[in-house]
Amino acid sequence: MNATAIPAQRLRLHEDVVATLIGLSIVLLALAVTSLARPADEPASRARWPKGWPTPLAATIDKPQTWDSSPLEAIRDKQGRNIALPIVLGMGWVLLVAVGGAVLGGQSAAQLLPGSAAVAGLACGAYLLAAQKLVHFYNLEYPLWALLLGIVIGNVVGVAPWLRPALMGEFFIKTGLVIFGAEVLFSRLLELGLPGVLTSWVVTPIVLVVTYWCGVHVLKIPSKSLCMVISADMSVCGVSAAIATGAACRAKKEELSLAIGLSLFFTVIMMVAMPPVIDWLGLDPIVGGAWLGGTIDATGAVVAAGESLGKEAGEVAATVKMIQNSMIGVIAFAVAVYWAGWVDREAGPRQGSLLAEAGRRFPRFIAGFLLASLVCSWLFSLSPVNALWIDGTTTGFTSRLRGWLFCAGFVCMGLQTNFRELTPVLASGRPLVLYVGGQLLNLVLTLAMASVTFGWLFRKAVEP
Amino acid sequence: MRPCVRLLMVVIGFAAVWCGMLPMLRRLDFVALHIERMEAGGVNPAAMYYTELDRLPVRPAWLEQRIVLWP
Structure with a gap:
């Protein structure tokens, strides 16, 4: 019998579709597993489960x-338990997503396996650098170290041929972003009522x-996407907003790296400088907290700065920041529509x-991000039981996984970064002027709005 | 210079800064005070998003006694 060999046809989906499929599948899996592990004891009690139901994942x-002084301390959690295995498994998740992406994207999984293992290892290294106490408590987040590690290795050691197929930075970021959608809950937007809406939504x-308009038309920065990423990370919530809008407007990796670097640098300064300024101005703790929450880029830095002002200011600051965090979905969608309909079209x-x-x-993966966000927001708003289910899923698993994917994505970006492309723009100093100018506007408008809403218009006449 | 030697130099460089210089800086009075205060308050300043915080932010109950949320 004359058998004819039929070549196996590989599935070859677009990267955006693959990222969306994998991201949504992971969110569904996480929701299902957490739901199956619903606690029998008070499943609707926020006091019993402050961060949501514990998930087996x-x-x-x-x-x-x-x-502090030895990296070996990093494998012990706050309770002193050894967490070496979950850390290794975290790297395993990165490897699994890379292999899934390769298979669905029509690439050879075997070819990228060694490189992906190296990328996962470097991501772990970046996390280790970010976990040093001085670095951690001054808010120098892991994306900075992932980029730095990638840039140093890429430029000093070089990128070996076996590593190249595994440099799937954009894919990791897109998949992480779809998973991140589960954490972006629109229902949080109304947490502080009308004063919160006015401070954040206006x-x-x-x-x-x-800021974007000034960058393009006044400072005449040649790259519109650079202007958008800087404007978004400065006005919304730092690195996470930069990632979401950078993906929505297809910013270059060098532009994203620059915007993140600027944001983290000024976040540290503002985290240290703003509490004494608020004290010196003699602002009311509620107004001061709202000002901190609306202006400092990073969430952790807002809480840290709020804490140094006192309990009341800290609580208001964290809640205002959470409302801003929830705006990422709306902003990313608006930027994607504007880019697709106007910038790219022109x-x-x-x-x-x-x-x-x-x-x-x-961009199709933005649709996946919004779908995850809308479904989780809807489930969250149905009942207190559901809210604890969503919170447990996101805090216990999806936020950790998207962190690993973002970290791996930034390592890949660092390994591929060519800062020479940005040298003319950097030398002009215009991105720095844009950030500082935008942040000054943000400081003035947020203080004015917080004073009007939290300090006067919605203030109850008789205070206890 | 061979790539493995360059990689070793990079590792040594990072180790010198992270295991030598940073722990020394961390002992400066104002740094130690900042870290002590953050640890005592259970604050995670490195959180990128609110889901990474040690405590999820919730609207403080006292706020409704001081502010009209929905007129």
């Missing part, structure tokens, strides 16, 4: 903990749009109506 992933978009040939072109160019 938490045992499969963790990251190095803070350490000031943040104004600062974002004005740059390329026009092939149809505005709506049709916007639909064609809209």
Whole structure:
């Protein structure tokens, strides 16, 4: 018999589709596993489960903990338990996502396995650098060290040929972003009522749009995506907003690295400088807390600065920041629509109506991110039991996994970064001027709005 | 210079800064005070998003006695 060999046809999906499929599957899996492990004891009690239901998946992933003088301290958690295995499994999740991406994207999984293991190892190294106590408590987050590690190794040691197929930085970021959608809960937007809505929904978009417009038209920075990423990380919430909007407007990795570097540098300064300034101005703790929450980029830094002002200011600051955090979904969607419908359309040939072109160019993984966000927001708002289910899933598993994926993505970006492309823009100092100018506007408008809403208009006349 | 030698130099460089210099700086009075205060308050200043905080932010109950949330 003359058998004819039929070549096996590989599945070859677009990277955006693969990231969306893998991201959504992971969110669904996490929700299902957490739901099956619903606690029998008071499942609707926030006091009993402050961070949501414990999920069994938490045992499969963790990251190095803070350490002082020996990195070996990093494998012990706060209770003194050895967490070496969950850390190794965290790297395993990165490897699994890389292999899944390769298989669905039509690449050879075997070819990228050694490189992906190296990327996961470097991501662990970046987490270890970020976990040193001085670095950790001054808010120098892991993306900075992941980028630095990648840049140093890429430029000093070089990128070996076996490592190249594994440099899937954009894919890791896109998949992480879809998973991140589960944490972006629209229901949180109304947590502080009308004063919170006015402080976040009014000031943040104004600062974002004005800063972007000044970057493009006044400072004449050649890259619109650089202006957008700087404006978003400064006005919304730092690194996470930079990642989401950078993906929505397809910013170059060098632009994202620059925006993150600027954000982290000024976050440290503001975290240390703002509490004494608030004390010196003699601001009311509620107004001071709202000012901190609306202006300092990073969430952790807001809480740290709020803590040094006192309990009341700290609680208000953290809640205002959480409302801003929840705006990422709306902002990323608006940026993706604007880019697809206007910026890209102006740059390329026009092939149809505005709506049709916007639909064609809209990044598919942003749709996945929004879907995860909408579904989790809806589930969260149904009942207190559901809210604890969603919180347990996100705090116990999905936030950790997207952290590992972002970290691996930044390592890949660092290994591929060519800062020479940005040298002319950097030398002009215009990105720095844009950030500082935008942040000054943010400081003035947020203080004005917080004083009007929290300090006067919605203040109860008789205080206890 | 061979890549493995360069890699070793990078590792030594990072180890010298992270295991030598940073622990020394961490003992400066104002740094030690900042870290002590953060640890005592259970604050995670490195949180990128609110889900990474040690305590999830919730609207403080006292706020509704001082502020009209929905007029």
